[in-house]
Amino acid sequence: MLLRRSFLIGATALLLAAAPAAVFAQAFDLSPNPPSRLHAEKVDAIAALLPADFDYAKDGVLSIAIAAGAPPISAYATDGATVVGFDPDLGRLVGEVLGLEVEIVPIAWIDWPLGLSSSKYDAVISNVGVTEERKEKFDFSTYRKGVHGFYVKADSPITSIKEPKDIAGLRIITASGTNQERITLEWDRINQEAGLAPVEIQYYDDDAASDLAIASGRADVELNPNGPLAYKAALTGNTKLVGTISSGWPNPAEVGVTTRKDSGLAKPFTAAINHLIETGTYAKLLEQWNLTPEGVEQSQTNPPGLPKP
Known part of the structure; x- marks a missing residue:
């Protein structure tokens, strides 16, 4: 029977698998609004890269779809409703750099292509791998290795x-x-x-x-x-x-924030992620979720992706 997972998510390091359960559990605060959550300041020069005519799914709000269900990448918080983890935290930080309020939209992973194409949300941050086939319909701003x-x-x-x-x-x-x-x-x-x-x-x-x-x-x-x-x-x-x-064997692979092709969001998203990298916030976020070995040195817009089958 076919696997019907609500997510396709990425990886962590060997040391994570070896960590004692008690230590690992203490490392993650899955409360809806943990005091340890990282924040970033708005950067006007990066916010200015946003297309003035972009039609947001919800006025004045950056709507980001995420498939919850696989910590530490993404999971439901202890309230059973808020999505927490590395991916939603990255989305919130990108929104702060861009000066936008962020709404996280929980989805089933298999639904993201249609939902994004039909403008139900503005972006997807859910371990979507960069492929040449996907690049025909979507833009990517890379943020983690697969x-x-x-x-x-x-x-x-x-x-x-x-x-x-x-x-x-x-x-x-x-x-x-x-x-x-x-x-x-x-x-x-x-x-x-x-x-x-x-x-x-x-x-x-x-x-x-x-x-x-x-x-x-x-x-x-x-x-x-x-x-x-x-x-x-x-x-x-x-x-x-x-x-x-x-995940791209025999080639290296990265996952990216996914936006509609030529929507104009990829450039500011890439710039925002690179700002988080330069300020050290990105490294702190990786460490917070025990994903340091998956970090990228630089976010790229639409880099070479996995070849077509």
Whole structure:
């Protein structure tokens, strides 16, 4: 069955997966308005880059869509309504630099292309990877690297996955229609051409089903965005990280704030992110959400993306 996740989100570092659960839990304040939330001042020169004739989805408000459900990237706060995490915090900071009030709109991840195209919201910050195909319809301002993680049961004999031969004959959980599925299929093709055993790919409706498959031994490995898997591993201790891979394998990959093509928002968004990088606020935000290794040195507007299939 096809995986119907409400998000596609990004990665975190090996050290995150290894962090003790108690320490990890204390590191994140998931309250609706934590006192530790970072803020930024308006920069008039950057705000001036906003197109004067842009038709906002809501007058006077920058509407940003985010698929909640995968901390530390994005999740619902303890009030069950406010979206918190790295992505919404970045969106709020960008809004402050631009001098705009920000409204976070929770969405299902699969809905973002139609919602953005139909102007239901002004931007999407939800781990959307930059691809050449997407660039035909959307603009991007990059803000984080994309990394996927291989996770196995905590007592699994599997200790390392680095290259195609390491997955030969394994039962692998991944998400349908994603880069991680593409990587799995390509590695399997390479293996079968080399005479190695094929993989068995498994798709699940939700995280609970995939967790049960790993715990019960019905599946050997899960390959999906590393951030939420690392969070879960740290909190439960039921799984362990045995390898990471660029979400754009064999190419490097980045995710970007996504806006409508030629809407005029990409340039000010990129400038705002670079201002946050230059002032050190971006680094503090990465550290706050334990995502430092995923940081980019510079935000770029529409850099080369993953090639078309």
